[in-house]
Amino acid sequence: MKLPSFPMPSTALPAALLAGALLTGTVAGTAAPAHASTTNTVYTAAGISSQYHLYDAGVDRSKTVGVVFYFDGDGQYYAQRPSTSMLKAMADRAAARNMILVVPIAPANRSWTSNSEAVGDWFRALAAKIVAEQRVDATRIHLAGYSGGAEFISTEVLSDRAGWIRGGGSTLIGGGGVYNGRLESTPDAALRATDPTWYVGSLDSYGATQPSTWSALEAAGKGAAAYQKAGFPQADRVVMPGLHHTNYDLADLVGDDVDRLYSGAGTAPKPETVSPTGNDVVNGYQLTGAIGRTWAALGGTSWATPVSAEYASGHGSVYQRFAGADGRDKALYWSRTTGTRVVDYGGSIGRKFAAGGYASSYGPPLTDERRAADGGAYQLFDASGKRTKILWSAGTGSNAIKEYGAIGRKWAALGHERGLGYPTTDEYSTPGGVAQDYTGGRIEWNATTRAVTVTRN
DSSP states (O other): OOOOOOOOOOOSHHHHHHTTHHHHSSOTTOOOOOOOOEEEEEEEETTEEEEEEEEOTTOOTTSOEEEEEEEOOTTOTTTTOTTOHHHHHHHHHHHTTTEEEEEEOOOTTTOSSTTHHHHHHHHHHHHHHHHHHTTEEEEEEEEEEETHHHHHIIIIITTSSOTTOOSEEEEEESOOOOSSSSOSSOOOHHHHTSEEEEEEETTOSTTSSSSTTOOHHHHHHHHHHHHHHTTOTTOEEEEETTOOTTOOOHHHHHHHHHHHHHSSSOOOOOOOOOOSSSOOEETTEEOOHHHHHHHHHTTGGGTEEEOSOOEEOSTTOEEEEEEETTSOEEEEEEETTTEEEEEETTSHHHHHHHHTTHHHHHOSBSSOOEEOGGGOEEEEEEETTEEEEEEEETTTEEEEEETTSHHHHHHHHTTGGGTTOOBSSOOEEOSSEEEEEETTEEEEEETTTOOEEEEEO
């Protein structure tokens, strides 16, 4: 997520090192560094000053050394507490594969996504320093992050000028979206060959964390889809049943990926993606519950591809948008009283529904579109008991009849479209009240007398 940022000059340090140390993974003529676990080390670059922790206990410097960079979530709970058991456990799992653990601390406001481009320059400079000084093999670089840290990886570290990574993988937990559908820089072949995996709980959706309008489940889907599109064949999202935003085992998730990717025994298979409901994740969007079941029954992607998550709408309903295989935009609406119904925005009735204010005005659809007399069509909508029928015919287009009102009730009593015909207007105000025109006449309601008058053509 690219948030507004003020201009910051990129440091020259990464460029110089990228030409040598980062590409080879060693610095010629330097001795292997002594064990140097440190905490709260201050580092300044790109006009930003922050700190980092480095853990290397148990790392054998006579062998090839890798690095795990862990980006904590916004608020930096663990990063602000370097002696926590979680970080120690993560460091032990890294050391078991002869990798040091480096935990940068998000600058100033403890958020990775604020001023992320300048912070990205700061981190790239820090990474160059770490890789050079610690003699890290640039083919054994692992990025790991939780929540806001995962977002920082997906939108900045792995997305922009990441050519210094010549091999490895990424573990993105509880986040990691890509919100413009593309990476910031074109990845080269070595970067595309890395293995980024998104881990997210089935309950880590809207309302699971702040802001309540953000869904880690949806973000992870968008991130994995964007990286797949950018040519990362191993990019994948793993949905973990029953987990929400605060009960991930961070050390184990990162440690398991480190074991999988750097064991020296070849790449082990990654965990299978598990859907929390038995439904699908398509185009980065989860299809679940009644809407997911209806989508599957309609033919799945042969009917339409999701282009949004589920969102709340009017009168107790939720909806999800789709791009139809027929080229027309659609939505599935669900409510307890109406069930799941289709709105075809590519058709005249769907466009009328949208122009009139969607479910907030008409309520969710009570029926799918149905054929009417003389080749027309209609669809019923229910706004908490107030039903509106939108009718279409080739000669009249689409107009709405308020079946709950005096005019609508009279029209129905006359035989619906077989009686006074199709509406040619919506209801409109008159000097004495309200009226509506039909192909066969006019119905008017008098506001003073409450009388309903029918005039036939």
